[in-house]
Each structure stands twice: as structure tokens, then as C-alpha cells.
Amino acid sequence: MEILFFLAAFFSEVVGTIAGFGSSTIFLPLALLFFDFKKALILVALFHIFGNLGRIGFFRFGLDKNTLIKFGLPSVIFTLIGALLVSYIPQNFLKAILGVFLILYSLVALWQGNLSVKETITNSLVGGSLSGFLAGLIGTGGALRGAFLTAFGLPKEKYIATSAAIALAVDLTRIPIYLSQGFLKSNLYWYIPVLLIIALIGSFTGKQIVKIIPQKQFKKVVLVAILIIGIKFVIK
Secondary structure (H helix, E strand, O other), rough: HHHHHHHHHHHHHHHHHHHHOOHHHHHHHHOOOOHHHHHHHHHHHHHHHHHHHHHHHHHHHHOOHHHHHHHHHHHHHHHHHHHHHHHHHHHHHHHHHHHOOOOOOHHHHHHHOOOOOOOOOHHHHHHHHHHHHHHHHHHHHHHHHHHHHOOOOOOOOHHHHHHHHHHHHHHHHHHHHHHHHHOOOOOOHHHHHHHHHHHHHHHHHHHHHOOOOOOHHHHHHHHHHHHHHHHHHHHH
């Protein structure tokens, strides 16, 4: 089971890098095939944080401080709220929420292509709050965050650095809550260094593949896969 789980992590990081949105959106549904929701949530969160640390290191000079404050602050606050609610909501209901989110996101992205959103204070607060809440509650707010930040028209370097910094802040907010509530059992501690290595290798591999496969076409395939996974969770 461990080998299949780590292969799923590697696949998620590669596809997430190529498709241009967070690997957690892809990895969480796959992780749920191996673990219950709470264990999957903490493992995916740890995996996600490893990838963001590298991006911040490489693109730290491109941080957009204005967006970081307007979008990042509400993200952190609502991540805290979402994470605190996980233990009080039945797991099957959480999976249903995850399924609905994946369906809506994939349909909108497939239908509309590039989402267009003006970078106003209101949109930043709404986008940051919604993405943070979803990240804390169901672990997949990154796709929504990426949609908003991409629509804001940030230059590539600023987009990568700012998105990674917000994601890191979100992860640092929710992971201690997950740990304090016993989501990660001691028998899974050895997964952490393995996931770190896989995140780095997967990200590097994805960047190499991007040079060969057109990102726009591949992203459509990924979105269809996410749609199918979302429907599966809703039906179950």
C-alpha cells in the first residue's frame, strides 16, 4: 500500500506542476483511497508545504506584498476556522463537500477557460476567505486561490512567489491544528521525509515535462479527471 500511496504523491506533484495548480487538489482524492479523511488531510498538507518552500526560496524577490496582505490575511483567518470545524463534521459529509467543490471548479475552468476577476479589495477578501476556508476544511483551497491570483494578472514571478507564500501561511495555520487533534499517528511519521523527497523530485520532473507537452491541453485532461473524481465522491 505504501508504494502505491507514494506513487500517487509523485503523480500528483508531476501533474500539479504541469497543469499549473496545486498538487493537493489531485493528491487528496487519491490519498482518500488509502486513508480516512483526517489522515489523508494531514499527509497531503505536509506534502503540499514541501513544494511551496522550494518555490518561495527561488522566487522570494517577486513577492507582491499588497496582494499578500489583502488576500493572504483573510486566507489565514478562515483557514483557522475551517480547520477547527473538521473534527465536528462527519467525514462522509466532508467528502461530499470535496466532491461538489471539485465538480464546480473543473466545470467552470473547462467552460470559461481563464477566469477573469478584477483585483479589488472586495474580490481579494472574498477569494482569500473562500480559498482559506476550503483549505482548512477539505484541504483543497489552492485551486480557487490560483484561479483568483491568475485572474488578477500578476506577472509570472510574482504569481509563483505570492501564491506559494500564501499557501505556506495557510499550511502553517492548519497543520498544527490537525496535529493537535491527533490526525497524524506515530506509525506514519516515517512518511514525512519520504514525502519531502517525492515533492522535490516530482516538481523537477513536472518542469521537464512542461517543455514537451503543451500545458493548456494537458490541463484540460487533468480537469476532466478531477471532474470524474468529484462525481465519484458525491455519489458515494
